[in-house]
Amino acid sequence: MSFLALEGKHALVTGARGGIGSAIVNELLAAGCNVTAHDLQPFDTTPPPNVFHVQGDISDEASIASCLKQAQAHFGPVNILCANAGITNEASHPNIWELPLETWENVYRVNVRGTFLTIKHFLLAARSAQETLGRELENLAIVVTGSECGKFGQAGHAEYASGKAGLQYGLVRTVKNEIVRLNSKARINAVAPGWVNTELIGDRLDDPKELYFEAQGTVPLRKIAQPMDVAKAVAFLASHEAAGHMSGECLSVDGGMEGRVVWRPEEVLKGGGRGMEIVQAPSATSIPQSLSKPQTAKKIKLAISVDFDAVSGWLGTGAHPDNSTSDYSSGYFSAHVGVPRLLKLFARLGIADKLTWCIPGHSLETFPSQTRAIVASGAEIALHGYAHESASQLTAEQERDVLTHCIALIESLTGKKPRGYRAPLYQLSERTIALLQEHEFLWDSSLSHHDSKPYYLPLNPAPIQPIDFSPHTKASSWMHPSPDFASLPASDLVEIPLNWYAEDMTPLQFFPHTPNSAGYVDVRVVEQIWRDRFEFLREEAREGEEGLVFGLVLHPDTSGMAHVVGMVGRFLEWLRGFGEEVEWCRYEEIAGEFRERSRRMDGEAR
Template sequence: MSFLGLAGLHAFVTGAAGGIGSAIVEEFLAQGCKVTAHDLRSVTRAPSPNLLTVQGDISSESSISSSITNAREHFGPIHILAANAGITDESNDYPIWQMPAELWDKTYAVNVRGTFLTIKHFLSAAELSQKEMGRELSNLAVVVTGSECGKFGQAGHGEYASGKAGLQYGLIRGVKNEIVRLNSKARINAVAPGWVDTPLIEGRLDDPKEMYREAQATVPLRKIANPTDVARAVVFLASHRAAGHITGECISVDGGMEGRIVWSESETLQGKKESPKSKIVRTQTAPPIPQALTPAAQPKNSIKLLISVDFDAVSGWLGTGASSDNNLADYSSGYFSANVGVPRLLKLFKKLGIADKITWFVPMHSAESFPEQFKAILDTGCEIGLHGYCHEGAPQLTPNQERDVLHYCISVYRTLTGGKKPLGYRAPLYQLRENTIALLEEYDFLYDSSLSHHDSTPYFIPRVPQIDTPSFTPTTSAATWMHPLPAPLPPTEKTLVEIPANWYAEDMTPLQYWPHTSNSQGYVDVRVVERMWMDRFEYLRREMGDEEMVVFPLILHPDTSGMAHVIGMIERVLGWLKGWAEEVEYLTMGDVARRWKAKAEGRG
């Protein structure tokens, strides 16, 4: 017989499909209990004669009442309730004055109302069982899953922290005085976990600074709890034999978490090997984003975060994306770009407080075809650069056509922006040639962002002649191609500043499918791209801190990043970058080009 004396008792566990809930189910089964595992989702586990799985919604009174009735009919009287179900939204951090009421209501509907309804109908069922039996149920116990957020609070998550505080301090201390009127030995307690390695916090501690600040610096044991750590505390409190004189208490399962720093950052992050117990393992299809255990020295200068958006819309299918097989289904994604993608990105940029630091590259076909969206972009105070008329690639045009397109685009730009002059240019599909550069210099552009001679610092575009492709024919002498590149000429006053751009900095190639494009992908897991971008930033921060100016460009497209499964990743990355605080600075490309050129010319 186990010391806990729970064998043969019936335990009802809510939130049983989650990390902690599934561990609670396993612990009760290991103690010889009959277990009803309840969740809104399907509970997947190997069948057992002692296990009943039930789907239901704890925030619905009829649903939870029905679930408890079904459990009682299947296994008989319910002795133990593990009220574990709860939700949180870790994708956003809202200060109380910005928190959507809908989020508050949704969280309270599950965490507070749902827990109340679960306890209510569990005790009602116990009362009915006792009347039928003519005696008190043995080992009648309730254990509520709270949170250390309810003890210490959690900035940005008042809806979660306040609800948990109400449960673990208010509710259980009131119910402990009522429950004994139903059953003289009945008890109710709570557990308050700190950080636990479950999918609920997936991605929350990917940032090593966040890991240190939230989960290591304040925890003497310096480790993240496993779900089993919490489950065993729940089973202990459920046992009359082990905890029969404990009621109305909230037991912290948090490694000794304090509301102050216990370990210095150097003690926690430097020179220590990660132990298996402290390593977070997440359930996801892509590998987790690696965590740097040894932080790099802070860069001498802030890294310039250059977020640009190519608003191609339908024009992307007319120029470089032209195909005789294109049809309305293809053009439809261009309409999505304008009507859905642009508003979603604008909303996100405003939420992050960076809308006026974004550089939008807009084909004038998009500006003229979708004037409301263009005005909404313009009204943010952002920078707008040119991107062709209908996304024409330079190789598609004659030099005269290219001049005509640029001249017309400048004219439209001036009309739509109240006479402003464009400073920046990005070649559609990064396709430009020496003639393009000469035209941009002639029209007094400040910078281009299409090339990748470097990936993280601005530079003057080298002034070199056109590079000719060798002619490998039987009659051609090898001597005609065996010579080095000519040395670049010194930059002039008109030489363009180049802001690096490359395929690995953009979203579209891996994340959007183009049916008639040979290198189209579109089915790459967003977390692969997310990890790649974060890895690139961490390398630049670690290895290029002494450079005069380090830039980190990202290139987005509304038709790609505006998609529902992508924009959440964009928000995570931009928020993560912003979290580096004084080490980073969001800027437009024009601002960076001006600063860099002034320094390069000895004026900065």
């Protein structure tokens, strides 16, 4: 677990286009959050996958309510609110008896009314999400960005200081006492920045503090903070892991100014300072995600694959005398709806050419246009039987004929022989392993001797004999160990392991004639299983474990469904958020690298 433990949490940041707001967004992204970035002004860049842009006015109740709904629809329930949006008047600093009422009311409309409405609808959204989930949301936290002048007062900022003071000491502490009725561990805190080195958005790009100091003829004694200084404080307060027993507090990020922002030149201590110094942000731009482990993390290879079973799934392993046209219909859905939806999703994420599709020969021949679209995406194409048949359903001759026919189909389609194989329903035999080795396949992905590391399959293994428990046999005839794959002579066939918990279909697809059929499972349960698997591997990688693979099997039949595809997209975007810690790979790339690394290590050992 990281220091902040914010990985996968959904944060909404208002005022996200500003200097402090954008720094908060970046800090939360570095902590592993999905971030909804909200601002009154439109965003002029395309967001990365783990950022969602929404535009709206926090002082308009319908607008902020709509923005919360959009955020939830995109990333799921919002765990963290960073109420950062606000305005101040940097153009002039009148005495309070000269302050126009219009200026006072405009600042109050955004800073007080807007912050209240943002918090109100965040809590309403949290209540609704908890009612749907049937449990409390994790890490429910609010962080309000106030002002150092609101905490201590400052001449020429009456409208701003009084509004921020009301937020920091009135609203924050009131919400602190009420929020626990909604969520027993929920918290609210505030950050009060002093002068921060942000640029003025508009016609003047000069720093507003420099303009102010120049106009006043004064020099600050302290260094001015950077936006990242404020962002780190916000991320700290947002984390239950780091600040879980803090609520109703207001942290100053003012370098000890305490309201005395400017000093007359004659009041500056002689020899003690040389005027204002704008310090650059340090190279480390985020709170370290680990305080104890060395930075030796190895990359995790993301082995995302798709099994395009379609109608074949009902013909082989799914064969049943009661299968009907209605059952086969879901196979046509797979081809005509599921495949285009997944291809569109993969293209949007920029990973279409980094995946592996395992396609039965029946699907190749029945749905040629969909198959051509898959090939055109740049993905690797691997074998998956012909009619999704189990090895136990075939004779040795039939299995050989199926394999050679499907090799020819893919070779005619792609111009090269397939290098990988996945047994339908993972049901291969020792005979299958020998056949793959005979045809010089590079990899198989049907077994589960491990759950996250490739390994070599044995060379032409003998079948494991079942035990005959019939009354006429003696126990001594079957009390003997089975051969251990690891102790047998190894082949060059690389196994990229998978298991039933690494796929979508088993829990999320209903099959009327299958005894263990599921299907009526909340997609968030499956998503959490996948996240837990990845988080464990991530911790292993952080400790220096090498060669880790996160495998996942999707099906257009299942992941193409309207209530599932959004979760799949959300999960894949979450994986993308880990940046340099992960690498998207085709199975052939993983197997090839494993072979190369193994041979290099063998050479070094010799």
